[in-house]
Amino acid sequence: MPASGQLRRFGSRRLARSLAVTGIAAIALPLFGATNASAATTPSAAPAAATTAASTTTYANNLDGWIRESLSIMAQHGIPGSYEGIHRNVMRESSGNPNAVNLWDSNAAKGTPSKGLLQVIDPTFRAYHVPGTTFDPYDPVANITAACNYAADRYGSIDNVFGAY
Structure with a gap:
């Protein structure tokens, strides 16, 4: 597209x-x-x-709403994950800040800093983007959904992620 x-x-x-x-x-x-x-x-x-x-379902423009909207999109695409698994990882990765950027880790040193709620690098975001979401890694729903799609492919589910991924 x-x-x-x-x-x-x-x-x-x-x-x-x-x-x-x-x-x-x-x-x-x-x-x-x-x-x-x-x-x-x-x-x-x-x-x-x-x-x-x-x-038509509407979602709050906050972490709870973003997670719930992501779960709805994930269900449509067969991507596993739970509210608890997403919330746990969001809090560890960004403390719920959709504009968070990691400027100090190895990804940042290579010029591809981790971004957004679940700290996804741009190549991973593009590879695991889910239709029905924007192509903006700072968009909370797009970030959560892409990260959960990646985690499902790599670990079976975001629920199986308990540390940096």
């Missing part, structure tokens, strides 16, 4: 997450061509729109 498509997806995802966090609901309404006849059908369409909006 071209980089330009990746950036557009990141922007819309961040906007959707921001809207969800602030509690703003966005509903698509026709701007042109609305007639009395089309307006008359709006009440019957409204319950369907409300049902669709109600079935």
Whole structure:
């Protein structure tokens, strides 16, 4: 997928997450061509729109929400892991700071510092990126999901990781 498509997806995802966090609901309404006849059908369409909006899961823009959203994406892709395993590793790696960067270890010395909640280096992030997440290693959901995908491949699950990986 071209980089330009990746950036557009990141922007819309961040906007959707921001809207969800602030509690703003966005509903698509026709701007042109609305007639009395089309307006008359709006009440019957409204319950369907409300049902669709109600079935969409929103997550808090905090560590709990990021882990829960990651677990949802992981389940869709068959990536194993538990809330407890992710939380334990996040706290050890970054203390919950999605902007954490390790500038002192061997990866940093080679020019590829570990980044984000689960301290993933860029080549690993790219190799284990999961569709449905952004291509930004600082995006908490993308970072968690890619790291869990890597841990599943290497250790069977993030739940089996108890130290630097």
